[in-house]
Amino acid sequence: MHEKLSDIYQTESRRVFATLVRLLGDFDLAEEALQDAFAAALAQWPKDGVPANPRAWLVSAGRFKAIDQIRRRMRFDSTVESIAVLSEGHHTPDSIDDDALIVDDQLRLIFTCCHPSLSREARVALTLREVCGLATEEIARAYLVPPSTLAQRIVRAKAKIRDARIPYEVPGKDQLSERLDVVLQVIYLVFNEGYSAFQGEQLVRHELATEAIRLTRLLFGLMPTAEVEGLLALMLLHDARKSARINAQGELVRLEDQDRRLWNQHQIKEGVALVLHALASREFGIYTLQAAIAAVHxxxxxxxxxxxxxxxxxxDALLIRMPTPVVELNRAVAVAMRDGPEAGLQLVNAILNQGELAEYHLAHAAKADLCQRLGRTSDARSAYQTAIAYVTQGPERRFLERQIAALSTD
Known part of the structure; x- marks a missing residue:
């Protein structure tokens, strides 16, 4: 039962939380209610069995726990009165209609967290924390800021939503476009954390990647623009490779070494069709171009x-729209494949000399690989060691260590 409950927590907790935010109107109260709901499930389900609709059961349990907690604290304000209306007897844990009441509260919550009155940094941090459940420490490391700074950013954003009475809703079409850019960025960050976890021993977090794809499908139905279509294509094409990205021992397998027979051809077919349609619109942007690259692969x-x-x-086209060192690095690797390792190494060295990727392990790993191909064993070993010093992901670290071991064998 503990394992079953853990699986449900991974797949359902953030959806339950989003619905509790809608019902309770408060982030912190919803978070407490979420934990109380799972504690109640841990106590009750081993005796009564898992309910037919676990998510609806958890929503109702969490809501009732929150109401009881507020009543115990004797805080009967207008918010409590609105909650009390929800608690009247016409809802039981199993009677909540999954489609009617839990329409897609995560999508609503994403747009709430991405409200234009919040700073861009706050929007991304708040959404990753509250919608997707990433730990504050994880987000802080990804953005290279102290956890305390990131935590304060989230607290201030919550206060702004509360004090400004920002509505918990998907905005009208006249407001969608101004928030779409950040929403797409956040969803893609969620997918990336699922596709290749930032740190730890687990290379892939399938539930996050799957959730990002689901949310993008919903968004595409709401706003079928070329860039939403391009992002959906990009995620489908990357996700199609997941079965080949790790071997039986759970270790990383490079793209060039993957068994392409394991790639999900259904997802590839859908992704390619989406990216071709997005490109044909002539209104595409960075996600569609990245999807086009993934489609070629x-x-x-x-x-x-x-x-x-x-x-x-x-x-080249992507660099015009997204002139970042990481895009330059990816282009350099492609140039190395087209023109040879020496041409690629010159570009990678120039990028590293700029300094922005000095602590980016993939830049040093790329240099090491190109040096290895050129027979510069000492330079390759040094670059691999530098990459290991900055890597935070267990399987990636072991992959780099195997590369150094292979150099010693050679």
Whole structure:
């Protein structure tokens, strides 16, 4: 039962939380109610069995626990009165209609957290914490800020939502576009954490990747723009490779070494169709271009047979819209595949000399790989060691250590 409850927590907790925010009108109260609901499930389900609709049961249990807690504290204000109305006897834990009451509260919550009155940094941090359940420490490390700074940013954002009475709703079409950019960014960050976890021993967090795809499908139905379509395509194409990205021992497998027969062809077909449609609109942006790059990889029978010239061209177009060192690094790797490791190494060294990626382990890993291909064993070993010093992901660290071991064997 503990294992079953743990699985439900992973897949359902943030949806339950989002609905509790709608019903209770308060982030912190909803978080307490969520924990109380799972504590009640841990006590009751082993005796009574898992209910037919666990999510609805947890929502009702959490709501009732919150109402009881407020009553015990004797805080009968207008908020409590509105909650009390919800607690009248016409709802039981199993009677809540999953589609009617829990329409998609996470999507509502994302737009609430991405309200334009909040700073961009606060929107992203709040959404990753409250909608997706990432730990404050995880988000802080990803953004290279102290956890205390990140925590204060989240607290201030919650207070702003409360004090400004920001509505908990998906905005009208006239307001959608101004919030769409941040919403897409947040959903993609969630997917990236699921596709390749920032740290720890688990390379892939499938529940986060799956949730990001689900939310993007919902968003695409609400606002079928080229960039939403492009983001959906990008995630589907990356997610299609998940079965080949790790081996039987749970270790990382590079793209060029993956068994492409394990790739999900249904997802690839859908993703390619979406990206072609988005490109045809001529209104695409950075997500569609990244999806186009992923599509070229997905349709190639091997790394050697990949159209690297096309990929370099797509990176050239992406750099115009997204001139970041990471995009430059990815382009440099593609140039190395097209023109040879020496050409790629020159570009990677130039990027590292700029300083912005000095602590980015993938930049040093790319340099090490190119040096290894050129037979510069000492330089390769040094670059691998630098990459290991900055990596925070267990399987990636072991992969880099195996590369150094292979250098010693050679």
């Amino acid at each position: 997905s349709e190639s029978p091997s790394a050697e047979d990949t159209d690297w010239d096309q990929i370099v061209g797509l990176y």
